[in-house]
Amino acid sequence: MADALTIAALLLTAFMATTVVLTRDPARQAIVLSAYGLVLAVLFVVMQAPDVAMSQTAIGTVVVPLIVMLAVHAIRRHHGREPDDGGER
Known part of the structure; x- marks a missing residue:
């Protein structure tokens, strides 16, 4: 049982790490990074x-x-963009 739990936690960690890397928007990436930190804690x-x-x-x-x-x-803010405009110019 312990081996199955370890393997599941490792697979979830690998999945979340991949998700962080593939997320393009920095704001969304920070949110996914937070979830990844929680998965690492688990x-x-x-x-x-x-x-x-x-x-x-x-x-x-x-x-x-x-x-x-x-x-x-x-x-x-420094570049004169509003946070909710998607970051496009």
Whole structure:
């Protein structure tokens, strides 16, 4: 049973990593990155590393996507684009 859970967590992690890479819009990528961080935290719990999972949850699920979203917003403001126009000129 433990092997099946480990394999499932690894496959879900690989799927989410691929999804992050294939997402083109930076704002959406930050949201998918947050979900990927959550999946990584689950993987760490399955691999019996709860301390690493807590760190991953705090940093990978919350802080990094927030910084990415703030950077995307600042770049769009600097270039005179509104955040909801799709980023096209």
